[in-house]
Amino acid sequence: MLTLKAAGLLDVDSGEIVRPGIIRVEGDRIVGVGNAADSADEEVLDLGDLILLPGLMDMEVNLLMGGRGENPGLSQVQDDPPTRVLRAVGNARRTLRAGFTTVRNLGLFVKTGGYLLDVALGKAIDAGWIEGPRVVPAGHAITPTGGHLDPTMFAAFMPGVLELTVEEGIANGVDEIRKAVRYQIKHGAQLIKVCCSGGVMSLTGEAGAQHYSDEELRVIVDEAHRRGLRVAAHTHGAEAVKHAVACGIDCIEHGFLMDDEAIAMLVEHDRFLVTTRRLAEAMDVSKAPPVLQAKAAEMFPKARTSIKAAYEAGVKIAVGTDAPAIPHGRNADELVTLVEWGLPPAAVLKAATVTAAELINATDRGRLAEGLLADIIGVPGDPLSDITVTRNVQFVMKGGQVYVNKN
Numbered sequence: 001m002l003t004l005k006a007a008g009l010l011d012v013d014s015g016e017i018v019r020p021g022i023i024r025v026e027g028d029r030i031v032g033v034g035n036a037a038d039s040a041d042e043e044v045l046d047l048g049d050l051i052l053l054p055g056l057m058d059m060e061v062n063l064l065m066g067g068r069g070e071n072p073g074l075s076q077v078q079d080d081p082p083t084r085v086l087r088a089v090g091n092a093r094r095t096l097r098a099g100f101t102t103v104r105n106l107g108l109f110v111k112t113g114g115y116l117l118d119v120a121l122g123k124a125i126d127a128g129w130i131e132g133p134r135v136v137p138a139g140h141a142i143t144p145t146g147g148h149l150d151p152t153m154f155a156a157f158m159p160g161v162l163e164l165t166v167e168e169g170i171a172n173g174v175d176e177i178r179k180a181v182r183y184q185i186k187h188g189a190q191l192i193k194v195c196c197s198g199g200v201m202s203l204t205g206e207a208g209a210q211h212y213s214d215e216e217l218r219v220i221v222d223e224a225h226r227r228g229l230r231v232a233a234h235t236h237g238a239e240a241v242k243h244a245v246a247c248g249i250d251c252i253e254h255g256f257l258m259d260d261e262a263i264a265m266l267v268e269h270d271r272f273l274v275t276t277r278r279l280a281e282a283m284d285v286s287k288a289p290p291v292l293q294a295k296a297a298e299m300f301p302k303a304r305t306s307i308k309a310a311y312e313a314g315v316k317i318a319v320g321t322d323a324p325a326i327p328h329g330r331n332a333d334e335l336v337t338l339v340e341w342g343l344p345p346a347a348v349l350k351a352a353t354v355t356a357a358e359l360i361n362a363t364d365r366g367r368l369a370e371g372l373l374a375d376i377i378g379v380p381g382d383p384l385s386d387i388t389v390t391r392n393v394q395f396v397m398k399g400g401q402v403y404v405n406k407n
Helices: 081-097 117-126 173-186 214-226 238-246 260-268 290-313 333-340 345-351 354-359 387-391
Strands: 002-006 008-011 016-018 021-026 029-033 043-046 051-054 056-061 100-105 134-137 192-195 231-237 251-257 272-274 316-318 376-379 395-398 401-405
Touching: 002 051, 008 021, 021 051, 056 354, 081 100, 081 117, 081 395, 081 401, 100 117, 100 354, 117 134, 173 192, 173 214, 192 214, 214 231, 214 238, 231 238, 238 251, 238 260, 251 290, 260 290, 272 354, 290 316, 316 345, 316 354, 333 345, 333 387, 345 354, 345 387
Parallel strands: 002 043, 008 051, 056 100, 100 134, 192 231, 231 251, 251 272, 272 316
Antiparallel strands: 002 021, 008 016, 021 029, 051 376, 376 395, 395 401
16 A cells, blocks of 8 residues: 655545645555554655645547647648557657646547547557556547548648548538447547537638538437447537537537527536637647638637636536647646636636546546545645646656656
């Protein structure tokens, strides 16, 4: 048995720091929290002035993209699947060492021959071959021809480049959509990602425009829900959000352009919203085509007001970064931005732990409590008074194994 001793620990549910912070770990589980007499056979790890938190969770990343060695303008055609997986190894390590012990990898949109690379990455991490967070993979994002995440950057001058298959997520009409969803599930996807509207950084027209018809959205939901999987939808526009919720989508990614009615529907139907707000401040669009810069200039300011309104209305909010829209390993910047934009630190930390765990139907993580996974991080100060300490994680344990100890 290993006992962690620190200055304090976060009780996520009460939003308070409990002092001192004492956690007992055996194997991959927490077996005790709080004061107790030391036993002779106990190993003690003194973490000094650190404050212990549950492992943080990022509900929207793409570990296969971004990071060192990538040319964003050319990697879509230059990088083969093995290159992408090898790049993901570094991204996964940086994410874990930043204190994020669970992530959702939301949707491949590259040529892979149908292989679900994020599923393979998660298996390698679980097997202990490489360091990384627990990965909840979505496989290939489902999108219509010419929709968001159908690579369109080459189509104007080089037709036929990067034409993706149904297995790789490009699906039109109910029959193709059923096949695409079933293919992802067959090969290990643990949720389904769909593009319900356009996006900022794709040549798909208006970012808020709805892509799929309601009939098509209902097919995606039907296929996923019958197999016990949730559906996450890239959705910006208010009308697209309303249609997605009405069709049974479980989780809205981004939602920058939501209005009060869309927010009310999220609350009424008990759906989730994943934040991704840091990119609205930090994403560099200076080298993007003018049409994309114009979309960003319109949408990014609205991201601030819509997330504050969603929080105040009682929407279930989970933290997500859309990394590499912000760099892998800088995931905590999302928490800092949310607090700077008016959300209480306790609520943001809950969004990165308890609510995120609920979103992925995980009952074994998200709190520092007996019986849960020993996914524990340590920060050099009280995050309730200074959320920026989450940028400086000093201790990382995942499943009882220590990956970082700078103390």
